[in-house]
Amino acid sequence: MTPAVQRGPDHLTLALPKGRILEEAVSLLSRAGLPLSLPERSRALRHEFPGVTVLELRNQDVPVYVDLGVADAGIVGKDVLVESGRAIYEPVDLRFAGCRLSLIREVGATGLIARVATKYPRSARAYLTSRGISAEVVRLSGNIELAALTGLADAVVDLVQTGSTLRANNLEEVEVLFHSSARLVVNRAALKLRRERLRPLIGRLRELTAVGVEDLQNP
Template sequence: MTTTPHNQQLTLALSKGRIFEETLPLLEAAGIRVTEDPETSRKLILATNDPAVRVIIVRASDVPTYVQYGAADFGVAGKDVLQEHGGDGLYQPIDLNIAHCRMSVAVSEGFDYATAVRHGARLRVATKYTEIAREHFASKGVHVDLIKLYGSMELAPLVGLSDAIVDLVSTGNTLRANHLVEVEHIMEISSRLVVNQAALKLKRERLQPILEAFERASQGK
């Protein structure tokens, strides 16, 4: 069995769940098939049918860091994650047109958000996306105190922790189930391919065909 020298092996960073599932068809378009399911395997490094390509499973928010520092040659991350990370040291060649959702401001039913903003009230806003929220409210001249949370964002207004939340919304079902309503749309979110800049130079011959296959497949979505 032939082995690929480590310095020529490509490492792709993915997070479990929707991004992983929606990246699989793009990989298959490049002739690459992951041989294990991360939902059933405890392994964090997954082989593929191509010995020169492996997949590492990391937290979604960590994908840009693994790619930036060269622990992964390329990865897939949502625009939300990239906005929070800042994108330093990353080449972002392709919007993959997958994992669509939106970033929104939401409040409890009955909270008069428009009037609060109009009267210059200082709002408490719970979010995992502090940079996006800070930039959004600053651009509107709204004064906010940001409360960093890592999950169960919808709970914050219900128990009086915050007046509003900034979070990802897909169907809106979770908001409705918790008697919250969207009051402002911040941005559309999709997932992007990110590439380590050094890898793009040193491993271009191996990377380029995969990037091109990803681009063709994403344009056809």
Template sequence: MVKPLVIALPKGRILKEALPLLSAAGIEPEPAFSDESSRALRFSTNRPDVELIRVRSFDVATFVAHGAAQLGVCGNDVLMEFAYSEIYAPVDLNIGHCRLSVAEPAELAASDNPASWSHVRVATKYPYVTRRFFEARGVQAECVKLNGAMELAPALGLSSRIVDLVSSGRTLKENGLVEVEVIAEVTSRLIVNRAAFKTRAPEVTAMIDSFRKAAGGLPDAA
């Protein structure tokens, strides 16, 4: 018996944007998937050949890279950070629009010139991307790894700056921070395990085509 294809989906905001794409691709999760009180992480769908798992956004890429899931929905911020060679990202789904940015306290930004930086201490959950960005500009970046509450770091003296995802900028503003540099524009992609793409080519290719058509048929989410 052929095992179902497993699609890894991220929890949170991107999941809400991904659900219309799933529906347009002909995939309807079981009712428990929409139950916010449910602690289940693996779900069946209207298709016996497709199952869903719901995990943290950073873990989607890991599940797909190691073959535990054959496909997933993942922001290119995560793809940049981990740079898994086992992952193929064939479709920009045009959802999850935001940017990966450098931010600092507003009072510092008032007199700061990023072109003059030589050494920075940065709180971020993207240490690899952050170091590469600053190294390309000849700046030494000391990264403090955090998984959340990044905006607290400057106020509490943990770092002078942060690198984090920014959408509306409201969270930065409420914590006295402003964007000073944009590292990358971010959207969510359909990602595929390269081995599965070869060994289960007909199924995986059909799924890629379904998502490509679904993404093309939805209005711009920007």
């Protein structure tokens, strides 16, 4: 068990998502000056470090913990943040875990879209409304592409990274709703109460991500 530390007014609680974002998030935050080093194969959900507590959460729960003030800040994908509907301060695009949320159909499909399947109903409805499409939105949990292949839906809205799964299943992107990447999110009250910790962290992350962009542009 990780020993608890005494939490002062400058102590930060961070909400980080399990899965593909976690390792890169911890690495970036460490480079930004936070003393983080998560143990491998640990089943712990909360980790204590000097001045910092890390909560490991499901991706979809990060905006909730930050918005309600249980966590002072967190890292989450833009797709999850948009879908959550939470009005959270989003000061830094961390520029990793890039993907896009797209409308997907079978190659060559031309009929009207009457039903759309997705893990992202809020985003899908907003898109359909903006296009004047009055389609039914069906929420599914996994294998979204299968809904288009079996006729369950006329189209699906899902994340795309490389597009290899689409090509393997005779599917294509019809339109990109928006591009997504990992974002730093901050509780608005914490930004005032813990400004001496959060402001430098935000500044350092902006520097690190800006350097990353320059390195990509000038290899």
